[in-house]
Amino acid sequence: MRRTARGYRHLTAGGVAGVVSLGTGAAWLVLALAALPGAGRRAWGPLSRWTAALAARERERAEALTGTPLPSAFAPVTEGGGSRRLLRRNLGDRGFRRTLAWLPAHGFLAPVTFLLAVGQPFSTAVTLLVSGRWLVGNATGGARPYSSSFFFTVDSAPLACTAMALDVALTLLIWTAVPWFARLQARLAHTLLSAHAKPYLADRVQELAATRAAALEAHGAELRRIERDLHDGAQARMAAVVLQLGVAEKTLERSPEHTAELIRRARDTATDSLSELRGVVRSIYPPILSDRGLRGAVSALAGRCPIPCSLRLEDVERAPAAVEAAAYFIIAESLTNVAKHSGAGLVTVRVRAESGRLRIRVSDDGRGGAEESAGTGLAGIRRRAEAFDGRVRLTSPAGGPTTIEAELPCAW
Structure with missing residues (x-):
């Protein structure tokens, strides 16, 4: 029962998303046709972002249903040239082509499975009502033949009961198949929206190597910045403090007033140095x-x-x-x-x-x-x-x- 309820929720959301996917696919078709003479350049960015969001939402639904992560295969190029150049570059990408193929496929599959899962119970309810009324009317002699949903004419009580039994059986069959319909939608997302394992892992290794190198470079630059800040700032000021205190020590006996001024300067310099040290600490990890x-x-x-x-x-x-x-x-x-x-x-x-x-x-x-x-x-x-x-x-x-x-x- 839980699997069926979960499947119905998945199919309901998928039915709405399917209609949106079909419209998005039509928009891409119009944009591709417009790109041939060089028009539609401004629409590439917004339509790509919309498609990416739509595909990401479908991957999330598939992940929630199957528990299997789906890395994105959709990485459109939206900058660097006119419409025809963008069309050629994007159509050369396998992930882009598969995402565009998913739009009409999902746009057809999702509404059909939704209508089967939701529409058939209503059809059965109508059949039960019509057949029941027909049986009552037939008992009183006032019933007219009617066409069943299985394309045969009901003109007798056995045929009316047969139509009712067939509708109920079909509803039970579809009710049982609802989780399978939901997994079928998820499988479509896995097939067309997910990056294939080997190319994905190769790309990830390359990406992680690049980010690791960038992180090490940034770490080195950060260490050099800290060293420079300490050397040019706090260290220089502390050296000045030492120098001022040394001069104060030498002038203590013959000029106490001058010594007091030197000590005040040393104190101010030390205060400034402490402030700079605090700034360096905050730049490393804010307290x-x-x-x-x-x-x-x-x-x-x-x-x-x-x-x-x-x-x-x-x-x-x-x-x-x-x-x-x-x-x-x-x-x-x-x-x-x-x-x-x-x-x-x-x-x-x-x-x-x-x-x-x-x-x-x-x-x-x-x-x-x-x-x-x-x-x-x-x-x-x-x-x-x-x-x-x-x-x-x-x-x-x-x-x-x-x-x-x-x-x-x-x-x-």
């Missing part, structure tokens, strides 16, 4: 994360943001320290970019924990047009996320809005 956790630290960042900031935290509890630090610096850098470059009047930060992953979304209503190559810290955000096998997605059309989405795997 506020230890004291208040990620929720409190992000709230403090939002409160210090010079632009009005709307903050939404969902199910955010304590996470591994490295993940919290990465999330904190990603949000801090994103808010800094908004304040410096966007010209926005409002920035929205959303952080939520979901399915063992920490999802971060920072969006603003500014001028848009942000690019990683512009040196605004976006490349650093991506490196921080990829060091944890995370993902970063930037959406920033000219005129805005700009949205940065980061995803970090973590164990809560």
